[in-house]
Amino acid sequence: MMVAASTKGAPRVVRLSQFTTLGVGGEAELWVCHDLPELLEATTAPYRVLGGGSNLIVSDAGVSERVIRLGGEYSKADLTPEFETDTHVFTGWVGAAKPIPGFVRDLQRRGLSGLEGLWGVPAQIGGAVRMNAGTRFGEMADCLVALEIVVDGQAKVFTPQELGFVYRNSNLPQGKNGVGIVTKVKLKLEKSTPETVQERMNFADEARKGQPHWRTFGCAWKNPVGQSAGRMVDQAGLKGTKIGNAMISLEHGNFIVNLGGATASDVISLLEKIEATLALPLEREVEIWGEI
Numbered sequence: 001m002m003v004a005a006s007t008k009g010a011p012r013v014v015r016l017s018q019f020t021t022l023g024v025g026g027e028a029e030l031w032v033c034h035d036l037p038e039l040l041e042a043t044t045a046p047y048r049v050l051g052g053g054s055n056l057i058v059s060d061a062g063v064s065e066r067v068i069r070l071g072g073e074y075s076k077a078d079l080t081p082e083f084e085t086d087t088h089v090f091t092g093w094v095g096a097a098k099p100i101p102g103f104v105r106d107l108q109r110r111g112l113s114g115l116e117g118l119w120g121v122p123a124q125i126g127g128a129v130r131m132n133a134g135t136r137f138g139e140m141a142d143c144l145v146a147l148e149i150v151v152d153g154q155a156k157v158f159t160p161q162e163l164g165f166v167y168r169n170s171n172l173p174q175g176k177n178g179v180g181i182v183t184k185v186k187l188k189l190e191k192s193t194p195e196t197v198q199e200r201m202n203f204a205d206e207a208r209k210g211q212p213h214w215r216t217f218g219c220a221w222k223n224p225v226g227q228s229a230g231r232m233v234d235q236a237g238l239k240g241t242k243i244g245n246a247m248i249s250l251e252h253g254n255f256i257v258n259l260g261g262a263t264a265s266d267v268i269s270l271l272e273k274i275e276a277t278l279a280l281p282l283e284r285e286v287e288i289w290g291e292i
C-alpha cells in the first residue's frame, strides 16, 4: 500500500494493532476526520468506523475499507445545561470521539451522575453507543436524549427510541458505504455530588477486580439470559486454554488475553475452540474485522 502524506485530514496507512486494546491487526487506510466536510469526503467509499478499538479483533491482513476515526470538533463536549429541572441536567452536544474514562471523571468532578457505571470501559462515546456498552450499574443508552448520525452524506438527528438499543447492541442506520457514524450525543444526567458519583465509581472498580490486566478486548461472549459466559467457560475447565500467544484468562473465563505477539488467527482459533467445546451456544460480543 502507498503511504499518503499525513497532513490534517489526509489518509495514511497504519497498522491497526496500534489502535486496538488487544494489540493485533494489520494495515488499513486511516482517515482521521475533524469536522463534517472531512467526514463527508471520507464516507464517499466503503468504510468502517473505529472508536477506542476495545471491542475488536482485526485480521492480521488488515481491512480493505477506509477506517474512519473521529477527532477535532468530535472530541469536544458542551456540558453547559441546555435546560435543567430540579433533578436533571440536559447537556449540549458531546462529541463521539470523547474517551469514556476522562469524560466520566469530568462528570464526577461536576457531580453529574449517569455514566459512572461505564467507569473502566476503555471506549469512546461513539463506540459505547454502538455497542450500548454497560455493566450491572448502568448502560450507555440510559442517558441518551438525542444523537447526531452521519449517514449517506447527511448529518441527521435521531432519538434513542429510533435506534433499537438492547443488551450490548443497537440498530444504527445502514448507509450505502457503511454503518451510520455517531458523531455527537446529548445526555440527560442526574444532579448529584462528586462524593456520591465517586462512591459509585468505586463500586464499578470493585466489580472489575477479577478481570485480567493483560491486553484484551473485554468480554468475548454475551452473557446468555440468567447465566454468565465466563462461569460457563470456567466450569468447563477451559481457563488457561492457549493457542499461540492467545489465552483464556486465568482470572476470568470470558476474557481472551494477548500474552505478547498473539495474532488475530490465534485469537479466533481460540474463540472457535471454546465455542466447539461448550455444550451451549454462546453469542460473540467481540466484533471481527477483515478476512481471517
Ligand SMILES: Cc1cc2nc3c(=O)[nH]c(=O)nc-3n(C[C@H](O)[C@H](O)[C@H](O)COP(=O)(O)OP(=O)(O)OC[C@H]3O[C@@H](n4cnc5c(N)ncnc54)[C@H](O)[C@@H]3O)c2cc1C
Binding pocket: 021, 048, 049, 050, 051, 052, 053, 054, 055, 056, 070, 096, 120, 121, 122, 123, 124, 125, 126, 127, 128, 129, 130, 131, 132, 133, 134, 135, 168, 172, 180, 181, 182, 183, 216, 217, 218, 219, 287
Ligand atoms: C479492559 C476492557 C474492559 C471492558 N469492559 C466492558 C464493560 O464493562 N462493558 C461493556 O459493555 N464493554 C466492555 N468492554 C468492551 C468495549 O469497551 C465496548 O464494547 C465498547 O463499547 C467499545 O467501544 P470502542 O469505542 O472501543 O469501539 P470499537 O471497539 O472501536 O468499535 C466497536 C464497534 O463500534 C463501532 N463504532 C465505534 N465508534 C463508532 C461511532 N462513532 N459511530 C458508529 N459506530 C462506531 C465500530 O465500528 C464497531 O462496530 C471492555 C473492553 C476492555 C478492553
